[in-house]
Amino acid sequence: MVNVPTASSIQTPVPLPSNIRRQQPAKPHRRTSARTSKISVNPDVNGDVLDAPDALRASPDGEADQIIPTGILKPEDVSDSPLSDIPEPVLERKKRKVAHGRVSKSSQVNEALPPELSVNTEKLKNEAAVPGDLEIEGEEQQEEADEEEIKSALSRPLAVNSEYLPLPWKGRLGYACLNTYLRYSNPPVFSSRTCRIASILEHRHPLKDPSKPEHATKNRPDKDQPADIAKGQAYVESIGLANARDIIKMLKWNDRYGIKFMRLSSEMFPFASHEEYGYKLSPFAKETLKEVGKVVADLGHRVTTHPGQFTQLGSPRQVVIENAIRDLEYHDEMLSLLELPPQMDRDAVMILHLGGVFGDKAATLDRFRENYRHLSPSIKKRLVLENDDVSWSVHDLLPLCQEMNIPLVLDFHHHNIIFDADKIREGTKDIIDLYPAILETWKRKKITPKMHYSEPTPSAITGRDRRKHAPRVSTLPPCPDTMDLMIEAKDKEQAVFELMRTFKLPGFDRINDMIPHARNDDNKPVRVPAKKKAPSKKKAQEVENGEAEESVESKRAVVPESEVGMGGPEGRVYWPPGMEEWLRPVKRVLKRKDEDEAGKKSVPPKKATGSATSTVNPIKVPTVDLTPNAKRSATKTPIAKKRARAVPTPSTSDEDEDDLELKSEGIQTPPPLSAIKQKGERKSARTARKINYAEDPEEI
Numbered sequence: 001m002v003n004v005p006t007a008s009s010i011q012t013p014v015p016l017p018s019n020i021r022r023q024q025p026a027k028p029h030r031r032t033s034a035r036t037s038k039i040s041v042n043p044d045v046n047g048d049v050l051d052a053p054d055a056l057r058a059s060p061d062g063e064a065d066q067i068i069p070t071g072i073l074k075p076e077d078v079s080d081s082p083l084s085d086i087p088e089p090v091l092e093r094k095k096r097k098v099a100h101g102r103v104s105k106s107s108q109v110n111e112a113l114p115p116e117l118s119v120n121t122e123k124l125k126n127e128a129a130v131p132g133d134l135e136i137e138g139e140e141q142q143e144e145a146d147e148e149e150i151k152s153a154l155s156r157p158l159a160v161n162s163e164y165l166p167l168p169w170k171g172r173l174g175y176a177c178l179n180t181y182l183r184y185s186n187p188p189v190f191s192s193r194t195c196r197i198a199s200i201l202e203h204r205h206p207l208k209d210p211s212k213p214e215h216a217t218k219n220r221p222d223k224d225q226p227a228d229i230a231k232g233q234a235y236v237e238s239i240g241l242a243n244a245r246d247i248i249k250m251l252k253w254n255d256r257y258g259i260k261f262m263r264l265s266s267e268m269f270p271f272a273s274h275e276e277y278g279y280k281l282s283p284f285a286k287e288t289l290k291e292v293g294k295v296v297a298d299l300g301h302r303v304t305t306h307p308g309q310f311t312q313l314g315s316p317r318q319v320v321i322e323n324a325i326r327d328l329e330y331h332d333e334m335l336s337l338l339e340l341p342p343q344m345d346r347d348a349v350m351i352l353h354l355g356g357v358f359g360d361k362a363a364t365l366d367r368f369r370e371n372y373r374h375l376s377p378s379i380k381k382r383l384v385l386e387n388d389d390v391s392w393s394v395h396d397l398l399p400l401c402q403e404m405n406i407p408l409v410l411d412f413h414h415h416n417i418i419f420d421a422d423k424i425r426e427g428t429k430d431i432i433d434l435y436p437a438i439l440e441t442w443k444r445k446k447i448t449p450k451m452h453y454s455e456p457t458p459s460a461i462t463g464r465d466r467r468k469h470a471p472r473v474s475t476l477p478p479c480p481d482t483m484d485l486m487i488e489a490k491d492k493e494q495a496v497f498e499l500m501r502t503f504k505l506p507g508f509d510r511i512n513d514m515i516p517h518a519r520n521d522d523n524k525p526v527r528v529p530a531k532k533k534a535p536s537k538k539k540a541q542e543v544e545n546g547e548a549e550e551s552v553e554s555k556r557a558v559v560p561e562s563e564v565g566m567g568g569p570e571g572r573v574y575w576p577p578g579m580e581e582w583l584r585p586v587k588r589v590l591k592r593k594d595e596d597e598a599g600k601k602s603v604p605p606k607k608a609t610g611s612a613t614s615t616v617n618p619i620k621v622p623t624v625d626l627t628p629n630a631k632r633s634a635t636k637t638p639i640a641k642k643r644a645r646a647v648p649t650p651s652t653s654d655e656d657e658d659d660l661e662l663k664s665e666g667i668q669t670p671p672p673l674s675a676i677k678q679k680g681e682r683k684s685a686r687t688a689r690k691i692n693y694a695e696d697p698e699e700i
Helices: 075-079 088-099 115-119 121-126 139-154 197-202 229-256 282-299 318-336 342-347 361-373 377-382 394-404 430-443 493-502 537-545 593-601 628-636 657-664
Strands: 172-176 261-263 302-304 350-353 383-386 408-411 450-453 484-487 572-574
Touching: 172 493, 197 229, 229 261, 229 282, 261 484, 302 342, 318 350, 318 361, 318 377, 361 394, 377 383, 383 394, 394 408, 394 430, 408 430, 484 493, 493 572
Parallel strands: 172 261, 172 484, 261 302, 350 383, 383 408, 408 450, 450 484
Antiparallel strands: none
């Protein structure tokens, strides 16, 4: 038997603080053009294009706390539904929002609320069954509820974890949907751009001036003109194609650093499974997805998908079933268009949660069996089930998977939250006894097994807090060493890098630390001046003779397109835990002139050496008596607007810092003491009298 190192013999990294979250891209201040000769699909500059977590749709790519979306589940589908139709975590969030009065009439959450919640608002306010929310009125009751909940959580039996580590590692590690390093490249590379339905409808109308490109305010689509559905469809299709093309860059990036497993984003083609605005992919995306599949096959990678939380085949409502089947058909078409080799195509599975319990587990399982039988053979070939952290444990799903010939994905994190305490203990040790049965569900379909691993945040105590995924993980689970393992952590590829470095997994030596706020693998855009000055005659003559020197532009190193965002020759793609700010250069903050002046006025004035002036107040120059003509001229033209007569000044070595500051502000200073003749020296008649530095009209 091979001796395998244990978890206690390997030093694990310090976990991240609980308040660290992945930095989100800054939202643009205003909406910009989305339909020009070439549509901009960069969310940082185009307000019509969004990142998936900001889009109002259901997706496992987004944050767990996002509000209820409008994707495949429409508001009118939920407005008249019973409470049991809504997933429990979403329902609890809605209850808290309604109880605190934080839900506005125009918000998406309020639109999706069932009548029971909107009518019984006062009842919900008085309920003490919503523990964990500090904003509920009556802090004493809430503190008691929190104390009881925390006490119960702390008194639960300790988890029993296995010390086995699957080393040396032979499987594939992967991450889900988003590469944080590439997302902050220039230009950004990611596959979860999406939009709102309002943007699709708006782009059905022609521009106010079709002869000019679209502008955020000056040339938007004219809604008074007739709408063309094809134009709106072309707009949303362009976003999907941009997402698909970026998958190629992400796959090549992963391969360079030893990552060969990735989950494709469900948001790749926005609203493709929508009842009204949905569309088929093959008419416009077939060639692009085929190119993606060729890269997957050439590199030997594995890709999977994970439909959203509202894709439920066990719901008692027919409209939910129809939406779920439509969403599964969309994911199946996307994977089929990759045209992967047979084994890779079998491994391209769709992971699904069973969903809600709806008050009766047995009835829900029966509905799932019935609806599963009506699925197409292609969907059945790809569909796998995963235990969740709300309702369905491994013991609930394993008999169903064995009966229906469906592979079971074991999620270790979910298992530690929802498990049958009378059959198994919390932790990773007892679950090993179920490995043979779980792996058999995969072997029957000749699919490479996969499991999911994540860890709760370090500060998590209660069950609700433990559901949140930590930014990174500290160890490997006791899975088979040939397993494909999906790391579901907030820091995405960085969490995989953390494991590779900790356990010296293949490819760890290719990864190096980033230089904070600096990247050498992209081409920064060069600002072109508004008006170009005409070259001088001498410069033009040098150009004609071929004697002109190389411009700064030509001297600047240009990164080839294939190497943009790839980490450079040194592979600087790793940022330490909590250092998300390393991903982007520090923004240069320019102070306005009035802010600088305000700042200077707040500083107490300094006395200048050898001078009676200060750095703040302007210098008052003594003047001589003016002639009557000069007086009349002075009353007509203010002296402040006249040009001061130049006076010889000493060298900078004789000046102090205060005088230099005055000169930088354009204030004329008198010569310092070092420049004045000492007592006893001969002085000229000019220096003996007082001088007015303003121009004398009579001398002109």
